[in-house]
């Protein structure tokens with residue numbers, strides 16, 4: 137028999153798939169159609185981007201663009217639930233598209249594998265109705281914001297670190313402020329990434345990213361009231377939300393004010409990395425800092441030799457091996473015989489003058505070999521030690537990352 | 551002159567820098583409003599907190615202040631009444 141039924145423009149498959157939100161009085165078929173006809177750009181396929189991508193695909197958003205530049209690493213899996221074990225090593229945007237397709241093959245997914253860069257920012261953003269900032273660094277956040285202001289796109293912004301999260305919808309609604317209106321002063325740009333990256337409890341970006349998916353659905357459909365002109369803050373330790381009331385657009389804003397300096401003509405050449413808090417892309421491994429000359433550095437293989445030589449002498453080391461990583465990292469893996477003196481404590485001990493506070497760590501005249509995660513902090517530490525009067529301090533080049541890659545592959549890479 | 555007792559809340563990196571989540575702070579009274587209630591200012595609070603927690607200096611340029619969960623414009627000198635709750639909110643960059 138010929139099918140004879142009428143509906144709101146969705147086919148049988150769609151009605152069956154989205155039934156649970158179609159029956160919702162505050163949602164209904166008209167809003168489902170809006171999702172289907174909409175497009176969303178998700179900047180970052182990491183901890184925040186994971187629930188954003190998954191829920192928006194599942195909810196029936198018609199077209200999703202996903203931007204990333206990175207590949208999936210093992211240490212991503214505890215929070216980036218878009219990626220599975222067998223996707224380690226795959227490009228994140230590609231991995232995201234595989235996962236979304238698995239979840240909803242009717243959503244069109246577009247991958248942008250070069251990351252979010254000022255040159256291409258405007259073109260990317262103009263290709264979509266709504267933009268979700270799920271990035272992981274300040275420079276990208278400012279760049280995404282500026283592109284959204286110029287292209288007049290709403291920006292659903294989320295951030296998470298440690299056990300804290302923040303959420304707001306910028307550049308949306310009557311006089312809604314942009315990211316720059318609220319945060320006019322970007323962090324100072326360190327020229328190089330430090331070794332002690334901040335940790336994050338895996339579920340935190342999950343919570344904030346899920347809220348971003350909700351806000352995106354609200355922006356697209358117009359249901360409810362979205363978090364525009366407000367900043368929602370989440371404290372994961374006491375499981376509490378607080379809402380801060382923001383001001384409207386600021387006349388002094390460099391992006392959305394009447395005398396904006398960041399415009400359609402200037403954004404491509406704007407130096408976000410220099411002006412807005414550092415690198416837009418985690419360059420990953422290795423030391424990028426060059427503080428010390430060659431004479432103050434030893435390689436991991438030389439360290440290994442010196443450790444072996446000491447074993448030959450019955451364990452009598454003619455050097456001190458100082459590990460300056462934060463304590464939690466020392467606790468999960470360190471080299472035998474190394475002493476833990478986290479950077480912070482070292483700064484404090486060294487500021488006592490003449491190495492007063494360092495006595496417990498520095499053994500009369502022995503070389504001090506300093507190791508950290510990637511070989512950046514250790515160079516700074518050697519400088520501090522020199523300033524505090526410890527003349528024979530050396531940096532272990534490339535840190536424990538290099539140790540794992542060149543000496544002992546059983547040492548965890550993280 | 552009396553004092554103005556406030557509650558200060560620290561969020562994210564500000565909490566790490568201060569080492570506390572929240573605390574009571576007393577500021578010297580700077581004057582009284584037209585109802586006779588004493589007040590202090592955000593300026594005095596900033597000075598006190600930066601002196602007390604040197605690590606706050608590193609992040610302070612990005613920190614937003616909120617009085618009773620109401621955004622305070624950058625650099626604005628806002629009057630604080632006894633019992634006000636002042637929050638230090640740095641942007642979170644990560645994700």
Ligand SMILES: [Zn+2]
Nearest residue numbers: 314317389392
């Ligand atoms: Zn603005």
